[in-house]
Amino acid sequence: MTQHGENETPADEARVEARIDGGKLTLTISGDWLLASQPPGREALLAMIREAGDVHEVGFSCDRLGRWDAALLVPLQALQEAVQQAGVQLDDDGLPEGARRLLRLAATVRERSDVRRVREHDNIIVRIGNATLEALAAGRELARFMGELSFSAGRLVTGRAVFERRDLLLFLEQTGANALPIVSLIAFLTGVIFAFVGVMQLQRFGAGIYVADLVAIGMVREMAAIMTGIILAGRSGAAFAAQLGTMKINEEIDALRTLGISPMDYLVLPRAIALVLMMPLLTIYAALLGLVGGAVVSITMLDISLVQYLAQARSAVGLNSVFAGLLKALVYGVMIAISGCQQGLACGGSAMAVGQATTSAVVMSVLLIVISASALTVIYTVFGI
Amino acid sequence: MNDEGTAHIEVRDLALAYGDRVVQEGLNFSIARGEVFIIMGGSGCGKSSLMKAMTGLLRPSAGDVWYEGQPYWAGDEQQRQEIRQRCGVLFQSGALWSSLTLAENVALPMRHRTRLSEAQIEELCAWRLALVGLRGFEDYYPNELSGGMRKRAGLARAMALDPEILYFDEPSAGLDPVSARLLDDLILELSASLGTTIVVVTHDLASIFAIAGRALYLDAGSRTQLALGEPAALREHCEHAAVRAFLSREATVPADAGETG
Known part of the structure; x- marks a missing residue:
């Protein structure tokens, strides 16, 4: 020294x-x-x-x-x-x-007696108890967030919500247009896989033409929305959580609050709107590309023409199937927005916490997507949609 | 051990630029061992860029920084690493690693750059935190502390490898006058008892007059150094009105310091 x-x-x-x-x-x-x-x-x-x-x-x-x-x-x-x-x-x-x-x-500087911390080692029961309490608290927090978002949506409808139009356009671009390449690839390959599996099985019964039905119904009703949802959860949900988490650490969110601007309106709403608008559009696009993938496989492996394939596919899906798929896409969009933004706003104060918020956002999005997919499928079946 | 004749740090013909935009050029000064040296100037004059060039974070567009006769930027990576290890840096807001406790923050440089045992490292962390007045805060995370405490913890981390040179970026920024004063005292005390060479970048006049041996004034308009000397003497007798105005906190814009673009 x-x-x-x-x-x-x-x-x-x-x-x-x-x-x-x-x-x-x-x-x-x-x-x-x-x-x-x-x-x-x-x-x-x-x-x-x-x-x-x-x-x-x-x-x-x-x-x-x-x-x-x-x-x-x-x-x-x-x-x-x-x-x-x-x-x-x-x-x-x-x-x-x-x-x-x-x-x-x-x-x-004398050490203050109340400063030093004792490291506690809890036993397993205490830890299980704490984990349960934390899970309950997280559930309550999520419910509260959804409630606040509903109020915020109400303000949007009555035109009292404050946010930047520029932000909304930016998020529309980021969640929608910028996701096109990856959505194209995944949707096309999903169609190809569907058709391939279908050809292998249906050909044995001489029912190869029904591959078109399989791909059309599968893509339009279920897979297009689910695949797009998972892609957007990983792309946009994670990005939203990281953005909002970093803003929280930098006290940017507190700054909005002190100005009387609701972070819910200003930050969450444009992101949620972007996802809710873009999810159905991307889902339609994904379904079409899935059909293209199916067509490529069907035409090369089976003795059918493009016209036959399209006619068969057209007859398989009615308008109700299209709406069923779009409704799912919309719900998934809301789920992704809720998970991403809620985790971001609940972020702790360190760099590590931003990483954790991002991880939880993606995990929670996927979880909520799967849960709502099951719930909607049951509802559709009950109502015969 | 070293002859007192050679300067500890010497800056020769240094120019700093971001792309085509020149921030400062023609910088020439040397800092003696054990000196408390201040780099001052108005906002945006390039004083932080100068510090970055001296600490190895920003490659200068011309010139070099010499440490005991050894050029930093002209050297190879191993020489640079060796020089960097002799310097400690306190960043403006502490720059503590937020997911590590204070003790872990201070221990990290020692774990990776020395061969000390864990027990020794633990003792040294406690000692260095005690030196900056944070005894008992080993297990706290940075976001649980006030700004002043974070800054002092940053200082404990900067001292972790017993540096010969300590750099301070705006030490009093964001601190109340009393805390700023206490930090200044701490800087002086460390310099006096450890013999550490101290380089401070600041525009805080109270600090400048309290701690500086010599101060260097960087001018934003002419984009070079205008004056070098004791702050009190510069305030009274400096030939440049801009320097006198800066040190006496006058709002007038002197003729020779106008925005020349």
Whole structure:
């Protein structure tokens, strides 16, 4: 700490010797006390105090002390505290000037008794209990968020919600247009896989033409919406959580609140609108590309023409199937917006917390998508849609 | 151990630019071992960029920074690494790693750059946090602390490797006058007892007069250094009206410091 430059010379061995003289303990410190050379630690010095027994003063002699750094100060600090606790006087005149000043500096701020934390290790039951309580709290938080979003949507309808039109356009572009390449690829391949599996099975019964029905119904009613939903959960849901989480850490959200602008209206609403508008559009697009993928497989593997394929597909899906698919897409869009924005706004205060918020946003989106997919399928079946 | 004649840090013909936009050029000064040196100037004059060039974060467009006769930017990566290890930097808002506790923040440089044992590292963390007045806060996370405490924790981390040179970026920014004053005192105390060379970037006049040995004034208009010397002397006798105005907090824009683009 004090000495600089390249220390080419080997270090002299660090030593400390105790001498008691009329009730005064003098510690003679010599050699080089450098971290690199492992000098005597705090235990060695504290042991000397204990061995010395009854003394009324502790002093130092550092005439033969060479180079030193924090390796000297750490044990001296421990010694200083022990000596003061025992009510023995400490005479630091013998220490080098720099060491004396640093020790005094470290001692100026006393440790407040309520500061230090005890690390607690809970047993398994306590941990399960805490996890349950946290899950319940998260559920309540989600419900509260949905409620607030409904109010916010109400303000949107009555035209009292404040947000930037520019933001909305940006989010429409980011969630919609920018997602086209990945949606194209996934939807096309899903159609191809559907058709391939269908061809393999249906050909055995000479019912190859029904591949068109399989692909059309599968894509339009279920897969287009689900695949698009999962893609947008990973793309936009995660992005929203990270954006809002970072804004929370930077106190940008508090800044909006103090201005009387609702973060719900200003930040969540444009994102939710973008997702709710773009999910159905992307789903229609995905369904069409899925049909194209199916057509490519059917035409190459079966002895049918494009016209036959299209006619067959057209007869398989009615308007109700299209609406069934679009409604699902809309619901998934809401789910993704809720998960992404809620996790972002509930983000903690560290860089790690932003990562966790992003992860939870995606996991929660996918979970909610699957749950609502099942629920809607049951409802459709009951009502015969 | 080293001859006092060579400067600890020497900046020669340094120019800083972002793309085509020149921020500062023709910078020449040297800093002696153990000196408390201030880089001052108005907002946007390039003082933080200068510090970045000195700490290895921004490659200058011309010139070099010499550490004990060794050029930083002209050296290879290993030499640069060696020089960087001798410097500690306190960033403006502390720049503590938010997902680590204070003790872990201070321990990280020691874990990766020294061969100390875990027990030694733990003791050293406690010692360094005690030095900056944060005894007992080892297990706290940065977002649980006030701005002043975060800054002091950042200082403990900057000192983790026993640097010969400590850089401070706007140490008093965001602190109340009392906390700023305490931090200034701490800087002076560390410089006096450790012999550390200290370079401070600031526009805070109270700090400048309290801690500076010498101060360098960077001018935004002429994009170069205007004056170098003791702040009190510069305030009274500097030939440039801009420097006198800056140091005496006058609002007039002197003729020789106008925005020349």
